[in-house]
Amino acid sequence: MAPQRRGAPKAPEGSGAAERRRPSSTKSVRAPREVQRKWLRTSVLGACAVLAGLLLWSIMGGDDGVTEVLAHRGEILPGRFIEVPCSEDYDSHRRFEGCSPRKCGRGITDTVITRDEAQRIRSIAEKGLSLGGSDGGASILDLHSGALSVGKHFVNLYRYFGDKIQTVFSEEDFRLYRDVRQKVQLTIAQAFGISVSSLYLTKPTFFSRINSTEARTAHDEYWHAHVDKVTYGSFDYTSLLYLSDYLDDFGGGRFVFMEEGANRTVEPRAGRVSFFTSGSENLHRVEKVQWGTRYAVTIAFTCNPDHGIADPVFT
Ligand SMILES: O=C(O)CCC(=O)C(=O)O
Ligand SMILES: [Fe+2]
Known part of the structure; x- marks a missing residue:
């Protein structure tokens, strides 16, 4: 209608x-x-x-930018070496030809130190650090100088405990430390094409124990980005021997090489040796530990014999 x-x-x-x-x-x-x-x-x-x-x-690491894992916790690396251009940091120091870095870079190996050696080295750290420990999350024990974190300070272990220290550490502990140091020194010399005898152990050389307790002093703030040559002066080659396993013993606490546009991480694993030239070509930091306890030992080398130290000894 x-x-x-x-x-x-x-x-x-x-x-x-x-x-x-x-x-x-x-x-x-x-x-x-x-x-x-x-x-x-x-x-x-x-x-x-x-x-x-x-x-x-x-x-990829969220807001850290692109992150590449150089060494996964699960892999057993015979050796991985990445060359990076040297910074100019070495020019302002006395040069020792055949030793001072001309070739710079970073390397990781899981086959130089055994898991068993790492476990035994870790028990040295545990024994020593059980005598003290920082109130904050980061404690150190320096077998060479005897420095041990206690509360908010450091004590000299050897002075504080005197002869009793012989009931804590054994001759075997010091022998093991020396053997490990020698193997790491050889690894560094081979990787950088320098003579092993041109390298000298330098200070500080120390065990670190890190947990997630809040920092109390600046000494507990291990996570800041830094350059070892700037922080420690005498370092030319830094090595880190890890004594515990990322994600089994602790969370967070990965080592990060910081580069423009890309961060490269090393996931700690007991027995893993990470080594690198100590200048600003290897700016780095450690992520905050979120849980558990992370053990490592820093062993560094200098080319300057005047900055060399002897292996820690049992006295
Ligand atoms: O423990 C680590 O992974 C790194 C420690 C460090 O950067 C240092 O001792 O200078
Ligand atoms: Fe460092």
Whole structure:
């Protein structure tokens, strides 16, 4: 009937009102369902893409920028060496040709020190550090100088305990330390193409024990980015022997080489030796330990015989 048709106002094409007014048309029912399905599919795919992106971002190190793992906790590396251009840091120090870095870089090996040796070295650290320990999260024990963290300070272990120290450490402990030092020294010399006899052990050389307790003094703040040659002066080659396992014994606490646009991490693993030239080509930091206890020993070498020290001895 014409008057009725005339009386019905025409809704604009595609509007909700128009859709609602076409219930009897099968074509018009199918169209919004298809649109809905398409939207659903697009939304699910979109959500998946966002999730995958987030996952990738967190794996790559989140807001730290791109992170590459140089040494995974699970792999056993016979040796990995990455050469990097030397910084100019060595120019402001006396040069010792055939030793002072001309070739710079970083290396990691899991086959120079055995897990058993790492375990035995760790028990030296445990014994010594059980005599003291920092109130904050980072304690050190320096077998050479005798420095031991106690509370908010350091004591000289040898002076404090006198002869009793012989009931704590054994001759075997010091022998083991020396053997490990020698093997690490040889590894560094080979990697950098220098003579093993041109390297001298230098100070400080120390065990570290880190947990997640809040820092109490600046000495507990181990996580700051630094350059060893600046921090310690005499270092030319730094080595770290890890004595516990990332994610088994502690969380956080990965070692990070910091570079523009990319961070490179070393995941600690008992027996893993990480070594590198000590200048600013190897700016680094340690992530905060989130749980558990992380043990390591820092053993460094200098090319300057005047800065050399003897191995710690049992007296
Ligand atoms: O324990 C580590 O992984 C690094 C320690 C360190 O950077 C240092 O002793 O200078
Ligand atoms: Fe360092």
